[in-house]
Amino acid sequence: MASIQIANARKSYGAVDVLHGIDLNISDGEFIVLVGPSGCGKSTLLRMIAGLEDITSGDISIAGNVVNDLQPKDRDIAMVFQSYALYPHMSVAENMSYALTLRKTAKEKISDAISGVAEILGLTALLERRPKALSGGQRQRVAMGRAIVRKPQAFLFDEPLSNLDARLREQMRTEIRKLHHRLGATSVYVTHDQIEAMTMADRIVAMHDGIIQQVGSPVEIYDKPANIFVASFIGSPAMNFLKGSYEISDDNGAGVRLSDGALVPVLQAQNAQNNQAVTLGSRPEHISIVSDADNGLPAKVELIEPMGLSTLVHVTLAGKPIKIFTMDRPNYPVDSFIHIAFDMAKAHVFDTSSEQRLPPTTEPHSGHKD
Template sequence: MAAIQIDKVSKSFGDTAVIKEVSIPMADGEFVVLVGPSGCGKSTLLRMISGLERVSAGEIRIGERLVNHLPAKERDIAMVFQNYALYPHMTVADNMAFAMKMRNEPKAEIERRLANAAAILGLEPLMQRFPKQLSGGQRQRVAMGRAIVRDPQVFLFDEPLSNLDAKLRVQMRAEIKALHRRLGTTMVYVTHDQIEAMTMADRIVVMRDGVVEQMGEALELYDRPRNVFVAGFIGSPAMNFVPGRVESPDGGAPVLRTPEGLVLALPEAARRWAGQDCTYGVRPEDIALGGGVPGEGSAVVRSIEPTGPETHVVLGIGETLRLNCVLRERTQARVDDRVGFLPDVRKVHLFDTRTGLRLPVDA
């Protein structure tokens, strides 16, 4: 096992900078997830850790070693890709043992590691099968087993679940997390799926355009996003954003007034931002239907999507404003009904319209 230190690392392809002075400390045994939209640089950063891409500037250390100029095979890492990359003419056992055989490791040691990995991943009944005889989830477990038998200091995962269906992704998330608890090895995991990030990570690194927007535990990012981008990216459905201006009429309770004339209540601590253009943020699950709307107007139900345990409702306000709501209880509302709605003022966020940064409103 080993810690990873990424210190002011940059990567450019010609004149195009895709990673811009990124610094991320990763503790020994930590499960870190790099998450962000396509093109944010997360896979490029993972490839630089692995040695598959050169570092343009900065330093990467694995343990005490500076690895910038070490080839991948000398970094003591194991990588699991989105593409399982199994040899179709080899059995599961031969696929998992291939790298060890190429290094001429003792047969007894190969068998010991194979047995250990098979036991961890539940592959014992499958060891003599060929990849074409396996399901997608089984193939991904074989790819993970091939990494485990190497007993590396660091595991790197590059969107390993993208090719699986929804049910298998949930199952494999649990299996990878259980694998981490059992091995205690440092793991770096890349995904564009923020649900994967939140359910698996000890710590999440949110990236955009080659820079780190925020690092922290899942609920820290969810409850206290640093800016509008993180607030909108973490959470599903995404946070609702409403532009407007903070007012405190006659010194009363602060509100946000929108160009459409909607008035939304704010926490008392938002009074300090009176007169400033801000973006009001509220998560879909923090809006209740049926309450009175502070100020003028109400909303029209534009769509209703029952999912079983939840009901997703889209409200329309004026011509363009839309609010997503997630209701834990069944609703009697129907499409085109006019309804009141009431955000939970204790869970409202406020962002500076100019910078996008979150403004403190929690007293």
């Protein structure tokens, strides 16, 4: 196992810059998830670590050695592909042993390794089958097995679960996590699914437009998103945003004045000026429905969405759609008015022009990215 360092790595295709200077340190044994929308450069970064894409400039090191010019085969990493990429003309056992055979490992050692891994992944009965005789979930396991058997320095996962159905995906998520605990292998996992990122990562790397937006633990990313992009991308249902201006009141309090004139009280934000254009961000679970008109803002009900465990209430406030998460079973008629209140301590204030979060003065300065 090994640590991975990425220093100012850039990638351009001709005049098009895909990655603009990526800096990232991955510690030994860490499970890192690269998350972002399609085209954000997360897969390119993974393929650069694997050696399947050249690095335009910068350095990538694995276990302290710069690997920029090493072929994929000399980097001692294993990769699980979205398409599984099993060799169709080989049996499951041959697929899993291919890398070891190429390394001229002794036959007994190979068969020991394979039976061990097949045992862990529940593939023992399938070893002689060809990939075409396997179900999607089984193929996925073989692809995992092929990676594990090698005991590589690091595992790379390129959206390995996106071809599976929802139930199987959930199951494999847990299994991959358990495997990681068991093997303690340095892992870099690419996904566009923020739930996978939240549930699996030791640290999440949120990417957008070829730039790392934020690096942090799942809870940190969720509770203290660095900017509007991270705030909107992580979390489902997504965070609500309302534009307004920042107001400091006489009694040292603060609020965001919305376009319809309503004032939403918030914690005083660092470096925020009076009348600064800001965006108020609040997660659906941090807005509550209140009966008292004095403490709430009037909002029009648009849709009630039951989700089983909870209910999502869609309302309009200051002309903007807002989603409210509640564990109650509300039955407001559509087009009726209700009163809603924002949880002051959990509302976020973002600078509208820079889109950066203005943390409350009570929060210690963090500001550093990895």
